[in-house]
Amino acid sequence: MRFLFVHGTGVRRERHETLFALVKGALTARFPGAAVDSCFWGERFGATLGAGGRSVPGLGAPGDPAAPDAADAETAEWALLLADPLCELRVLAEAGWDTGPDEGDGFGMPGVQSAGAGVLQLLDRLGELPAIAPAGGELAALLRGAGLAAGFPAALEAVAGSAEAARAGERATGQPQARELATALARAVTAAALASAGAEADCTAVERDRLVELLTTRLGGDARVPGGRAAAVLGRLALRVTTQPLLNAWRPSLTVGATPALGDILRYQSRGEGLREFLHARITAEPGPTVLIGHSLGGIALVDLLALAAARGEPVPGVELLVTVGSQAPFLYELGALTGIAPGTKLPYAFPHWLNIYDRQDVLSYLAGPVFPGDPRVSDHRITSRQPFPACHSAYWKQAALYERIEQAVAEAEIG
Incomplete structure (x- = not known):
């Protein structure tokens, strides 16, 4: 059995190493014989300010004074x-x-x-x-x-x-x-x-x-x-x-600081095919039953990838369970903004079992079960970190309850 961790929006190399170390340590302790891999995509498919932020008022563009008038x-x-x-x-x-x-x-x-x-x-x-x-x-x-x-x-x-x-x-x-x-x-x-x-x-x-x-x-x-x-x-x-x-005073620094997180989402929504192809290649690089764990935007990309592939009649080989953590995929589906599933349609036949983890305090997490009612493959599980937003959006990875629920889902799906 193999676990593949897909990080979320705004994550770059140093942050990825920290998060993956937490995930790998916890999963290895519970599944000693399993391989735990990561799919780092932030630097290759993440957003950057291509013109150095010249579009941002107050960041130094000619003729654009930063002082209040x-x-x-x-x-x-x-x-x-x-x-x-x-x-x-x-x-x-x-x-x-x-x-x-x-x-x-x-x-x-x-x-x-x-x-x-x-x-x-x-x-x-x-x-x-x-x-x-x-x-x-x-x-x-x-x-x-x-x-x-x-x-x-x-x-x-x-x-x-x-x-x-x-x-x-x-x-x-x-x-x-x-x-x-x-x-x-x-x-x-x-x-x-x-x-x-x-x-x-x-x-x-x-x-x-x-x-x-x-x-x-x-x-x-x-x-x-x-x-x-x-x-x-x-x-x-x-x-x-x-x-x-x-x-006005903080806009330059706020924009630059928010670019990785917000920019990754916007870039994926307009040019997400490259990331999905990258994920597909990483998932199929090794044989065997695979559990995918996607955080935030990583979960969105995985839902899109699996749904699009299943709809084509070409399900991604080896994927037995999808775990989304703090994901916006259900909300985007309701908005009609999820690439892989048209609004009002059901999950494709070959879509795998889907465990969706959320925290009520995490405003970037949503429920999947209610928007796919009656689908036995979809289940939600609440985690309570007792942290406010935005800390709770990354607090999942130190919660024993998260890995306990993943272990239960693996057993229910009889993945071995």
Whole structure:
């Protein structure tokens, strides 16, 4: 009897040697007379960045600055607002405004109301907007065109009735503060509407900014002047804590680091025939009953190979048992993205017994039995490593329960 181990995605020589040593040691202990071989394919069929990563923004391509610019800061700021539409109002409610001795509040100027009266009217106008906006005009057209009309009334109600808006209004001591509060309220309403719409929103940054301008004007603020104190605080915070600036900063290293794992999968999906031919040659290089053990992408390739060969009426010689560990093959089958088996079809007649090992914590492992119901050749077995993802995706190989189940499957298949 012979075992052949096929590693998964992202594995290169050093990592392969470590994994195979674990597998070989455990299998040799349980099957002293069996040969345990490996099929290392990572360097030959794995993915690399052929142009040195020049396609990745921020990795040094000419004319592509890596440092964040004003657009990055604005994007980060709105990411924070979408996560918490009331965050700017919360800053104003808690911190208020710094008012210098010569700032003034407009008192005594002809035609200028006191700040208190202005703020009260501002909040009143905000509460009245749900009845005004749908009536027509540019605001209504913009809301419909951006996909925000349905959630706009609720967004207005949430902001207008918030404790943050009321508290910020109480702390507005002058007309400049009232104008800034109008902008903050408009941005909060816009963010709440965008957050409510989610992926259904068809809103560009230009439309978003115009919506803020229209709302600010309706509230009596100055649409030409961006928010001051709150925007400054949130702008600095956004660059530190929101996902987008981190992604922008880390994208080069993340892309390069993820290339072996993600790239191997993408390369196999588009050019997997070479790997399958390589596996076929390694499997048939020696006679005798063979147990195939495929991890992750290795399991996908083995399922494809065995299914395609069986469908042609040319099953791979000697294969008595397939063991997939942490494999995505069943999920790809459901998606219609598994090369070897068309969606909705059964496993070919000559397909071998299939033991599929999974861990509930491993988000890259899936169940085979439920997608091939009633097929006695297919069985699932759960392993619990008590490790979170991604550690659990490689934790199988030190689990005695894995080899115990393989031993049981070998006995059930009467492989000797």
